[in-house]
Amino acid sequence: MQPATTNTDTQQSLWQELQVAKLGLQRGSDGSISWHPDSRDHPRHWSAARKSFDMTVIIFFELFVTVVSTTGACVSRAAQPDYKLGKVNSILAFTFMYNFGQAIGGLLTPPLSELFGRRIPYLVSSAVFGSFCLIISVVPHPAAVWAGRFVAGFASAVPAVVTAGSIEDMFDGGQRVWLVVLWNAGSTAGLCLGPVYGAYITSALNWRWVYYSSAIITAVCFACFLGIQESRPSQILEKKIAQLHDLGVENLQWFNPDHSPDTKTRFTLVVIQPVKLLATEPIIALVTSISAVSWGMIYLFTESLPDVYQSMSVGFTQTSSSLAFLAFIPGILLSFLPRLWDRRAVSMRLGRGERIEPEDKIAGFAIAAPALAIGLMWFTWTIPPALGGVHWLVPSLALVPVGFAVNEVAYTLSGYLTDAYLLYSASAFCGLAFVRALVSGLMPLLAQQMYPALGANIAGTLVACIATVFCLAPWVFLRYGRTLREKSPFAKHSLESHLRSGIPSISNLG
Structure with missing residues (x-):
């Protein structure tokens, strides 16, 4: 009787594994269920x-x-x-x-x-x-x-x-x-x-x-x-x-990364940890400041740009002056070019067997920072009242490097946070997104007060000077980024955990 029982158990076990395989899953050596590498349902x-x-x-x-x-x-x-x-x-x-x-x-x-x-x-x-x-x-x-x-x-x-x-x-x-x-x-x-x-x-x-x-x-x-x-x-x-x-399949153990912790733990992860990172991490504070001001430039222009174009002597109306915003878009499209350089730099590093560092992929930011300052200064001093007879196309062309810079700063710096903080990147990005949204909301209010009081040229110069200060940031990242990450308990712990996993960084391979 015992062999018959064993045979039945074996058939039942095979049937269960067949059901697992039919759903595109597999059972590991530890008995846990996971995705089959070739599952068409993934x-x-x-x-x-x-x-x-x-x-x-x-x-x-x-x-x-x-x-x-x-x-x-x-x-x-x-x-x-x-x-x-x-x-x-x-x-x-x-x-x-x-x-x-x-x-x-x-x-x-x-x-x-x-x-x-x-x-x-x-x-x-x-x-x-x-x-x-x-x-x-x-x-x-x-x-x-x-x-x-x-x-x-x-x-x-x-x-x-x-x-x-x-x-x-x-x-x-x-x-x-x-x-x-x-x-x-x-x-x-x-x-x-x-x-x-x-x-x-x-x-x-x-x-x-x-x-x-x-x-x-x-x-x-x-x-x-x-x-x-x-x-x-x-x-x-x-x-x-x-x-x-x-x-009726038995022993359905599986790893659920979305297991919800208790309310206190979730509150700490969602609210406390992003605030703590923002307040204590120099890298996150610097990235957040630059990204928020850069992104907020478009909101600043929503209040100031129509008035600037209406002040020109070529008949821009309140409606047609909004078309000036289209000048940003060619610059935004230019952001696809630095990705080709990034991929080449990453491939060369991998070919030499070297580990990819977050600083290896901010070449676009090193171009974007001066592009923002130059574009803003160019625009500021080719508009009335400083220059009244210049063709409207001249200041409009200045918005092309501004569009490139705004998009490139947003892309490279959010990617830098992801690569630098890995395990804590979601919390780091939450703090960045929170500050960026608040700053963007305040920018039209700032423009409404600043531009009428100072005039478009002086107000624009102040904005361009802030952007000029940001030109130092790429040098700071390239010179001190790795040192700051090594001194950061969050970045250091995250990197150690990542290296122990033995899995190469997907973002680095991309």
Whole structure:
């Protein structure tokens, strides 16, 4: 009888392993269930059509909410008579509240993609964003603007946080670098398209249609999000484990990286740790300061640039002056070129058997810092009243290096934080995103006070001088970056843990 029992047990064991294999999984030597390397259900093995559809919807949604973020300055002027708001209060309501909501959302929403995966946060974000854009449009009370812009900003933080995770889920290192460049360029271009979008819709219809149209476009995004698939591997694996359990497969042990800790631990990771890193880490403080001011330049221009072009003697109207923002976009596209240099430098290092350091991939920043200073100074001293007879194309060309610099600084410095802090990179980036959103929200208020009081030339010179100081930063990173990382308990512990894992850095291989 014993051999028969053994034979039955063997058949049952083989049947269970067959069920595991059918779902694209495997059982390791320790008995735990994990993905089979060739599983077609893993997001990195999805078809090109599936990945293309999902990423197109995701990147477009991120681009569009960024467009809506910079409509605030234009719309605030048009809405002042309706609500009898002063200029400062109107800017606060339409611009600062959006960025304030985005800053808070950037701190509080990262755990959402761990708890609920990718698809649900996208659906909720697009639904909430569209709903509150509609509220701004139809409710004739300033409170609707204050609350609506805050909540819409909060919801806009979700794609900013989750898109990076979606790219990580679906693409390996070699492919991912170009997706991240495209995503980053799209976000920066969205900042520049917002003033044009707001100005022309306001002129053709009225300011409420800026948010009517936003609600309609976001509703289309919501419908498209219904068609994307969940891409977080741990979420998909959890469902497959549940299927195996229902089939009667035993010993379903698996590693869940999304296991939710207690509330206190989560609060520490989400709120306390980013603040602690920002306050105690010189690298993070420097990167955050530069990135926030650079990114905020576009918001500064949303308030000052239309007035500058209207002061020229060539007949720019309040609407047509917004077209000046298109001059940033060729510069943004130039950011694809430094990636070729990065890949070449990384390949040469790997060919020599050397470990890639975070400082090896900031060559673009070393170009972007002086480009920002030069572009701002060039623009400042080729506009009225300093020069009144210069063709409008001359200052417009100065915006090309500014667009390149803003996009390149955002890309290289966020990547530098990821490479330098590895294990703590999410916390480091949360602090950066929080400060960047707040600074961006304050920039139109600063421009509204500074440019009329000092004049466009003096105010612009002050801004260009700040950018000039940032030219020292690449030298600081190249000369002292490694030393600062070695002295940092966070960066040092993160690197040691990473090296013990024996897994090469994907970002470095990209």
